[in-house]
Amino acid sequence: MDFLTIKNVHHTYFTKSSMTTALSDITLDVNEGEFISFLGPSGCGKTTLLSIIAGLIEPTSGTVQLENKTVKTSKNDIGYMLQQDYLFPWKTIEENILLGLKINGSLTSTTRDYSLQLLEKMGLAHVIHSSPKELSGGMRQRVALVRTLATEPKLLMLDEPFSALDFQTKLKLEDLVSTTLKNFNKTAILVTHDIGEAIAMSDRIILFSPSPGRIHKTFVIPNELKSLTPFHARNHPQYTELFQKIWKELESLDES
Amino acid sequence: MTNPDLQGLHHQYLKGLKREKRLVRFFQVLIFTSFFVLWEFASRLHWIDPLIFSSPSKVWNLFIQKSVDGSLAANIGITVTETILGFLAGTLLGTLLAAVLWWSPLLSKILDPFLVILNAMPKVALGPILIVAIGANMTSIVAMGTLVSVIITTIVVYTSFKEVDPNYLKVLYVFGATRSVCFKQAILPASFPTIISTLKVNVGLAWVGVIVGEFLTSARGLGYMIIYGFQVFDFTLVFLSLLVIAIFATLMYQLVELLERKLIKND
Numbered sequence: 372m373d374f375l376t377i378k379n380v381h382h383t384y385f386t387k388s389s390m391t392t393a394l395s396d397i398t399l400d401v402n403e404g405e406f407i408s409f410l411g412p413s414g415c416g417k418t419t420l421l422s423i424i425a426g427l428i429e430p431t432s433g434t435v436q437l438e439n440k441t442v443k444t445s446k447n448d449i450g451y452m453l454q455q456d457y458l459f460p461w462k463t464i465e466e467n468i469l470l471g472l473k474i475n476g477s478l479t480s481t482t483r484d485y486s487l488q489l490l491e492k493m494g495l496a497h498v499i500h501s502s503p504k505e506l507s508g509g510m511r512q513r514v515a516l517v518r519t520l521a522t523e524p525k526l527l528m529l530d531e532p533f534s535a536l537d538f539q540t541k542l543k544l545e546d547l548v549s550t551t552l553k554n555f556n557k558t559a560i561l562v563t564h565d566i567g568e569a570i571a572m573s574d575r576i577i578l579f580s581p582s583p584g585r586i587h588k589t590f591v592i593p594n595e596l597k598s599l600t601p602f603h604a605r606n607h608p609q610y611t612e613l614f615q616k617i618w619k620e621l622e623s624l625d626e627s
Numbered sequence: 628m629t630n631p632d633l634q635g636l637h638h639q640y641l642k643g644l645k646r647e648k649r650l651v652r653f654f655q656v657l658i659f660t661s662f663f664v665l666w667e668f669a670s671r672l673h674w675i676d677p678l679i680f681s682s683p684s685k686v687w688n689l690f691i692q693k694s695v696d697g698s699l700a701a702n703i704g705i706t707v708t709e710t711i712l713g714f715l716a717g718t719l720l721g722t723l724l725a726a727v728l729w730w731s732p733l734l735s736k737i738l739d740p741f742l743v744i745l746n747a748m749p750k751v752a753l754g755p756i757l758i759v760a761i762g763a764n765m766t767s768i769v770a771m772g773t774l775v776s777v778i779i780t781t782i783v784v785y786t787s788f789k790e791v792d793p794n795y796l797k798v799l800y801v802f803g804a805t806r807s808v809c810f811k812q813a814i815l816p817a818s819f820p821t822i823i824s825t826l827k828v829n830v831g832l833a834w835v836g837v838i839v840g841e842f843l844t845s846a847r848g849l850g851y852m853i854i855y856g857f858q859v860f861d862f863t864l865v866f867l868s869l870l871v872i873a874i875f876a877t878l879m880y881q882l883v884e885l886l887e888r889k890l891i892k893n894d
């Protein structure tokens with residue numbers, strides 16, 4: 372049985388002056404515990420697909436099911452981390468990470484302790500009473516990750532979470548996120564336009580082509596790379612090989 | 628090369644700042660006092676008609692007399708109360724209306740042209756109707772103070788509600804939030820600084836509404852003192868009221884500004 376099934380999803384945005392088909396005929400299955408990356412130039416509908424999976428927008432046609440239930444009814448099983456951290460500046464770090472639990476009514480001393488432990492694991496226990504604006508970009512993104520994980524979602528979606536960070540912070544966070552998700556055996560979808568990041572972090576890469584967005588090709592990451600942390604994977608000979616292959620594929624998309 | 632004497636330079640810089648500040652203060656006091664001195668002399672020497680323009684000494688004597696018999700304090704109390712009630716009600720009601728408009732995008736589209744008309748309308752022109760409808764009492768004066776500020780507050784606060792980054796709502800919706808949770812968690816707190824700043828504008832607007840209201844009802848308050856002084860040709864009374872209004876309006880504005888700085892710093 373598949374964990375997440377996306378079937379014939381098609382989405383068109385209507386505005387007064389235009390019609391934009393963002394996604395066309397997307398069919399995709401994701402297994403439990405799998406780490407998937409969506410790779411592709413901007414404008415090929417990656418964010419739109421995440422919003423559809425999160426149940427935030429209804430696709431023009433097609434279905435998305437999580438464990439055989441429509442995503443509308445299983446909202447609490449999905450965590451979604453946006454491109455920027457979107458921590459609420461008027462709330463403390465503690466209030467921010469407990470927000471999800473508070474909203475879905477599952478804030479108990481157990482879930483609260485769990486969230487605080489997560490924060491500690493991210494090396495941020497000391498900022499619990501701080502305000503978001505006192506934190507660096509990398510710290511804020513880690514807090515946002517804790518906020519997303521605090522509700523224990525079964526499926527985690529990350530929309531270009533590292534794109535606004537400097538390179539060093541990004542490499543560190545990749546390792547942190549990757550090991551955290553592996554430890555919890557979480558299923559995850561990562562959107563990125565960084566080929567290296569996609570190779571280093573995922574089990575499978577879905578390459579999208581633009582206008583209209585569709586699945587162009589799928590790359591399965593060899594086991595040798597999967598078993599390594601992202602940082603070490605980047606130094607593996609197979610990494611370079613795969614990088615070249617995907618690079619060429621992206622180039623060919625540009626030309627057509 | 629020798630190191631520049633930083634301590635000495637800093638000292639000089641501070642001294643320069645102090646000197647400028649003293650200069651500014653000096654001219655402010657000079658303008659203030661010469662205004663009153665000139666006014667007094669102009670009146671005594673009949674450069675201006677003392678019957679119309681009165682003089683500081685006459686205003687001062689009247690101030691003492693009205694303070695002793697307690698009538699000034701009573702009138703100040705009434706006007707200040709009405710103004711505070713008016714601007715608080717205007718801000719609260721305006722925010723509430725903005726919330727309703729945010730809640731229903733359809734309603735906001737329907738009401739849009741009416742808001743434009745009401746905003747363009749000089750609200751004090753509705754005074755007579757208000758007084759006939761509610762009665763010549765404190766309620767109708769507070770209503771005037773409210774009416775002047777409520778529409779502009781609605782528009783400003785509603786605009787601020789709409790400008791809240793939709794990604795904050797996205798975060799909340801993924802957690803399963805309803806629209807009212809979104810309002811409480813994101814829309815309202817994000818617009819808090821805007822609401823506080825309308826408070827400041829509304830203090831000034833409420834004074835306009837209240838003074839005009841007191842002109843019309845002609846019963847009590849500083850506005851009444853002005854209109855009464857005008858009718859009996861006692862311009863000393865008019866100037867006394869004007870000076871008192873200037874002082875209290877400034878005080879109230881400063882208080883709200885202080886409140887704003889406190890609240891904005893805290894969050």
Ligand SMILES: Nc1ncnc2c1ncn2[C@@H]1O[C@H](COP(=O)(O)OP(=O)(O)O)[C@@H](O)[C@H]1O
Nearest residue numbers: 384386391393412413414415416417418419420
């Ligand atoms: N709310 C919207 N209304 C109209 N068009 C949209 C909207 N959101 C996205 N689009 C369009 O849909 C396409 C896909 O956008 P998006 O999903 O954001 O792509 P990506 O995340 O891959 O960059 C783009 O052409 C974009 O302009």
Ligand SMILES: [Mg+2]
Nearest residue numbers: 417418419530
């Ligand atoms: Mg995007």
